[in-house]
Amino acid sequence: MDTLHQAIEILRRYSIRPSHQRVAVMEYLIEHPSHNTADEVYDGLLSEMPTLSKTTIYNTLHLFKNSGAVSALHIGVEPMRFDSIIEPHAHFYCNVCHRIHDVDMDKELWQQVRHIVPDKAEELQILFRGVCAECS
Ligand SMILES: [Zn+2]
Ligand SMILES: [Zn+2]
CATH class of the missing domain: 3.30.1490.190 (Ferric-uptake regulator, C-terminal dimerisarion domain)
Incomplete structure (x- = not known):
């Protein structure tokens, strides 16, 4: 299964409506399993989705986290990082x-x-x- 379909499948499994942006964010996390911060996801997606806002990324990642579709990692004063490995x-x-x-x-x-x-x-x-x- 390619990462696009993997991303859609994960969102469906966690009852998250697979909008274009949400799928792109989940796909990014699968392709970059390196505990990304919201800023890193934003920077990584900006070239393919120039209309993206940081707020959207932030909200999407927290929606994923609250639904259990990603895990979150908080280390001291560092910004929260998101992990597609749950x-x-x-x-x-x-x-x-x-x-x-x-x-x-x-x-x-x-x-x-x-x-x-x-x-x-x-x-x-x-x-x-x-x-x-x-x-x-
Ligand atoms: Zn080191
Ligand atoms: Zn991890």
């Missing part, structure tokens, strides 16, 4: 290059976390911080 995984944040790496989580470890976190937790993040191999 399966449980942890993150490693490099204090030097500010890159975020996905870290696979043992299912059992995740279950242990789940035991002490209510089902309706707004955010569930496991974050490691430090200096990545490239920067150290």
